Amino acid sequence: MIARVENLTVKYDDFTAVSELNLSIEEGDIYGFIGPNGAGKTTTIRVMATLLLPFAGKVTIAGMDVERYPEKVKPLVGYMPDFFGVYDNLKVWEYLDFFARVYGMEPAGIPSKINEALEITKLEGKREAYVDFLSRGMKQRLCLAKTLIHDPKLLILDEPASGLDPNARVEIRELLRTLSREGKTIFISSHILSELADICNRVGIIEVGKLVSEGTMDQITKQLQPGRLLKVRARDIEAAARFAAASRIVLSSEMKEGCLLLRIEDTDGVAERLIKTLVDSGAGILSVSEEKPGLESLFQKLTRGTVS
Numbered sequence: 001m002i003a004r005v006e007n008l009t010v011k012y013d014d015f016t017a018v019s020e021l022n023l024s025i026e027e028g029d030i031y032g033f034i035g036p037n038g039a040g041k042t043t044t045i046r047v048m049a050t051l052l053l054p055f056a057g058k059v060t061i062a063g064m065d066v067e068r069y070p071e072k073v074k075p076l077v078g079y080m081p082d083f084f085g086v087y088d089n090l091k092v093w094e095y096l097d098f099f100a101r102v103y104g105m106e107p108a109g110i111p112s113k114i115n116e117a118l119e120i121t122k123l124e125g126k127r128e129a130y131v132d133f134l135s136r137g138m139k140q141r142l143c144l145a146k147t148l149i150h151d152p153k154l155l156i157l158d159e160p161a162s163g164l165d166p167n168a169r170v171e172i173r174e175l176l177r178t179l180s181r182e183g184k185t186i187f188i189s190s191h192i193l194s195e196l197a198d199i200c201n202r203v204g205i206i207e208v209g210k211l212v213s214e215g216t217m218d219q220i221t222k223q224l225q226p227g228r229l230l231k232v233r234a235r236d237i238e239a240a241a242r243f244a245a246a247s248r249i250v251l252s253s254e255m256k257e258g259c260l261l262l263r264i265e266d267t268d269g270v271a272e273r274l275i276k277t278l279v280d281s282g283a284g285i286l287s288v289s290e291e292k293p294g295l296e297s298l299f300q301k302l303t304r305g306t307v308s
Contacts, residue, residue, distance in 0.1 A: 002027045002185045003048065003153050007057035018137040019209040020057070025187055025202075026153070030180050032200035033189045040209040041189045042082065045158050047131050048187070049079040062153060066243040075103065078152035080158040082189075084143045088132035092123060092142060096149055117145040120182075121175065137168030138223065155179065157188045160197070163251055173199055221292065227251055228271060229291040232260040235284030243281035249274055261291065 005023040009016065018040040025031050046052035047059055050070040055253050059066045061073045087089040087095055100110045118124045121141040121143055126134065133141060140160065147155060160176075161169045173195055176186060180199075190196055196203065197217060213220050234240040242259050245252050249270055254261040264270050271290075278285050 001025070002029070002062060003187065004060050005048070005057070005061070007043065007046065007055040008047060008059060010040075010047065010052065016147070017209055018047075018055075021206070021209070021211055023211065023214070025185060025205055027153075027185050028180070028183065029202055030186045030188065030200045032175065032196035032203040033187060033202065034191070034193060034196060034208065035206035038208075039206045041206060042158055043207070045079075045156055045187075045189060049077055050074055050157055051079070066097060071308065075150060076153045078150070078243075079149035079156045080143055080147045080155070080157045080160055082162055088130065090131055091127070092118070092129050092131060092134070093127050095142065096145060099146045100149050111147055113151070117148050120148065120178065121145040122171075136170075137164050137171065140164060140168065140172065141175070144172075148179075153185060155184055155186045155188075157186065159190055161190060169195065226266070227263050228266050230262045230264060230271065230274070231260075231287075231289050232262060232278065233286040233288075233289045234260070235286065237283070239281060240278055240281035240285065243277060243283060244274065247274060247277045 001023060003023070003025040005021055007187060008018050008021040010018040017030055021040070021044060023031075023044075026131075028044075033041055034291065043052065047055055047122060048061065048066065050066045050073050053067060055067075062076050064073050064076075065104045066073050079249070087098070090098065096117055097110060100113060101107070105113065115124075118127060121144055123138065123141055123145060128144075131139065137283055140163075144157075144160065147157070161172045164172065172276065176199055177189070188196070188200070200217075202214070202216055203220060205212050205220075213223060215223070232244070237255070237258065237260055241253060241255070243286045244262055250262050250264055262274065264274060275285075275288050278288065
């Protein structure tokens with residue numbers, strides 16, 4: 001277990017930003033932390049990064065309490081905030097050198113660590129460039145390089161693709177996959193829900209300070225949509241609907257955009273029996289496919305859907 005959040009509660013005067021939140025992040029996870037604005041994501045992240053006190057509950061990183069041992073926790077965490085400052089009058093390598101020294105790294109080992117961070121973020125060619133002349137996407141990658149410079153165990157990334165164009169978002173996503181393959185544990189907050197579904201092995205969904213669901217995509221899907229959903233196209237869709245209803249193995253059915261959506265139990269053989277019934281019905285079945293909801297639709301079911 002690389003990180004654990006237990007009954008975390010954070011209040012700002014009379015406002016409760018996070019209420020009795022529980023999370024667990026295993027070593028090697030890419031954990032997606034999602035929720036609408038004001039849900040408590042950034043507050044949770046700041047506590048985990050030792051930047052916010054006081055709070056109720058307990059948060060540990062690699063077994064160490066962030067409240068009792070913040071100086072021991074900080075070297076283990078690489079934190080990339082949503083809005084970060086860059087020093088425009090520095091060159092890229094100088095920017096990384098500055099943060100390496102802030103982390104207290106041995107001066108003799110800093111050049112090699114800078115080279116490693118530039119290589120993994122694909123900024124080798126910008127080593128001598130001034131930060132001021134970097135694009136938004138390159139500045140984002142530079143901030144990630146800074147986050148990696150001290151080789152932390154856990155990366156905590158708050159909206160790392162914020163403000164990026166589609167191509168730059170793809171680059172960031174591929175970079176996170178690379179970091180995961182190299183053994184980094186990643187805790188990532190984002191509103192770009194479809195992209196989180198592509199890269200995360202586990203997801204936590206937060207709403208008004210409370211965790212409303214946590215698990216793998218399959219676990220969350222089964223929680224919200226039990227059974228399987230089949231999409232049927234046929235020459236005579238009305239006839240297909242009648243035969244499906246008569247089969248008595250369909251839990252629910254719905255017509256949508258000229259197709260028939262059938263919900264069935266997730267039991268061995270049920271789908272095969274239903275497909276045989278439909279093919280034998282003479283309704284002219286054109287195709288049968290399984291529909292799986294994306295993270296976006298699951299998110300909207302679990303929250304008020306106020307995604308920005």
